[in-house]
Amino acid sequence: MHQEVDRRIDDKKSDLVSLTVDLIRIPTINPPGDAYVPCAEYIGNRLQKRGFHVEYIRARDTPGDSDAYPRTNVMARREGKGPGPVVHFNSHIDVVEVGHGWTTDPFGGEVRDGKVYGRGACDMKGGLAASIIAAEAYIEAHPDFYGAIEISGTVDEESGGFGGVAHLASLGLFSKPRVDHVIIPEPLNKDRVCLGHRGVWWAEIETFGTQAHGSMPFLGDSAVRHMGSVLHAFETELYPQLAEKRTQMPVVPEGAKQSTMNLNSIHGGEAERGGAGKPDDYDGLPSPNVAESCRLVLDRRFLIEEDIRQVKSEVVDILEGLRSNRENFDYALRDIMEVLPTMTERDAPVVQAVSQGIREVIGREPEYVISPGTYDQKHIARIGHLHDCIAYGPGILDLAHMADEFVGIDDMLESAKVMARALHFLLSGQQQIKAG
Numbered sequence: 001m002h003q004e005v006d007r008r009i010d011d012k013k014s015d016l017v018s019l020t021v022d023l024i025r026i027p028t029i030n031p032p033g034d035a036y037v038p039c040a041e042y043i044g045n046r047l048q049k050r051g052f053h054v055e056y057i058r059a060r061d062t063p064g065d066s067d068a069y070p071r072t073n074v075m076a077r078r079e080g081k082g083p084g085p086v087v088h089f090n091s092h093i094d095v096v097e098v099g100h101g102w103t104t105d106p107f108g109g110e111v112r113d114g115k116v117y118g119r120g121a122c123d124m125k126g127g128l129a130a131s132i133i134a135a136e137a138y139i140e141a142h143p144d145f146y147g148a149i150e151i152s153g154t155v156d157e158e159s160g161g162f163g164g165v166a167h168l169a170s171l172g173l174f175s176k177p178r179v180d181h182v183i184i185p186e187p188l189n190k191d192r193v194c195l196g197h198r199g200v201w202w203a204e205i206e207t208f209g210t211q212a213h214g215s216m217p218f219l220g221d222s223a224v225r226h227m228g229s230v231l232h233a234f235e236t237e238l239y240p241q242l243a244e245k246r247t248q249m250p251v252v253p254e255g256a257k258q259s260t261m262n263l264n265s266i267h268g269g270e271a272e273r274g275g276a277g278k279p280d281d282y283d284g285l286p287s288p289n290v291a292e293s294c295r296l297v298l299d300r301r302f303l304i305e306e307d308i309r310q311v312k313s314e315v316v317d318i319l320e321g322l323r324s325n326r327e328n329f330d331y332a333l334r335d336i337m338e339v340l341p342t343m344t345e346r347d348a349p350v351v352q353a354v355s356q357g358i359r360e361v362i363g364r365e366p367e368y369v370i371s372p373g374t375y376d377q378k379h380i381a382r383i384g385h386l387h388d389c390i391a392y393g394p395g396i397l398d399l400a401h402m403a404d405e406f407v408g409i410d411d412m413l414e415s416a417k418v419m420a421r422a423l424h425f426l427l428s429g430q431q432q433i434k435a436g
């Protein structure tokens with residue numbers, strides 16, 4: 001029975017490649033969120049021809065939405081012969097900026113040596129294409145299936161997913177009874193099941209000073225030096241503390257099995273060239289000033305064993321300590337974003353189904369991992385209250401966002417076969433298969 005679907009997937013190899021190439025050629029760069037409408041329509045038109053009911057859902061009033069850059073998602077649903085379980089494949093259609101160092105056209109979709117190259121090839125247009133081929137092959141081989149299959153292409157994952165999965169979840173589209181099982185084909189490698197991700201806290205710290213002439217800094221008070229004291233305290237107190245915190249979550253890579261914190265940016269004193277209040281082409285000299293403000297954006301990634309209140313208070317305690325011990329030190333702290341860690345249980349149906357697919361297609365035990373960063377699973381868990389969700393898809397995670405990003409064609413074919421098996425197990429209620 002599976003041979004039938006496998007054969008159909010193999011027969012669709014050139015279709016899979018051209019689908020991936022076509023998707024890469026639509027430059028859905030985010031920010032600003034370019035070309036979402038043509039990309040959503042490309043997916044929608046294809047699935048409509050295969051009997052899917054297709055809807056376009058624009059997330060008005062979400063960050064970045066405008067008539068120039070509409071946050072348009074596509075949601076496609078293929079009903080089976082009668083009621084039954086619903087399996088959903090969710091892919092984000094946005095890609096990150098191109099960056100430097102490419103030796104091939106990032107939006108050309110070059111096919112070479114069994115790989116498709118381009119921005120988004122691995123993260124995650126290859127996964128989207130594989131899931132479409134898997135669903136189409138499954139439907140052809142099992143036209144009388146019960147339940148429903150959904151495929152969505154959603155926006156803005158790279159910038160938080162607020163106009164994408166979060167918006168659709170708030171409309172009830174990622175909750176029972178509309179949907180039961182969700183697979184997100186992010187590039188986690190074809191033999192791995194990604195159960196969830198660590199938590200995130202982004203915040204901005206601002207220190208304050210008093211402006212004065214730079215030749216007489218003693219007449220002012222430097223916000224940059226105050227920020228220096230914050231950095232010093234982070235180095236001597238906070239970082240050693242974070243390095244001690246280890247998780248039981250199977251996070252990859254190894255370095256992310258502990259709490260981490262990145263200092264994303266620092267801006268103090270006068271704006272740089274092209275910064276606030278200066279024209280882009282200004283290249284004159286700065287004027288001598290003592291900085292009256294310094295801002296630091298921190299990106300703290302935390303573990304399922306940590307409480308978000310604790311995570312924040314570690315930073316607040318340092319800032320309060322400086323306020324009482326350092327002369328004229330004052331600060332403001334602004335939350336930018338927070339995401340709680342999430343981890344689907346290993347005995348959840350979708351985990352069982354995909355694991356069995358990996359055993360059969362790839363011939364080894366799946367590896368269970370947790371992503372160091374977050375992805376749209378957070379919205380499905382928190383807003384949709386749906387916990388039968390994982391990430392599984394082709395592509396090498398380390399290539400995401402890099403120059404000369406690619407996805408392997410055989411990887412896409414194999415993971416499409418895994419996805420088709422998962423569909424079969426879930427739709428036929430056979431997912432409770434003993435680990436082999």
Ligand SMILES: [Zn+2]
Pocket residue numbers: 092123124157186187375
């Ligand atoms: Zn991604």
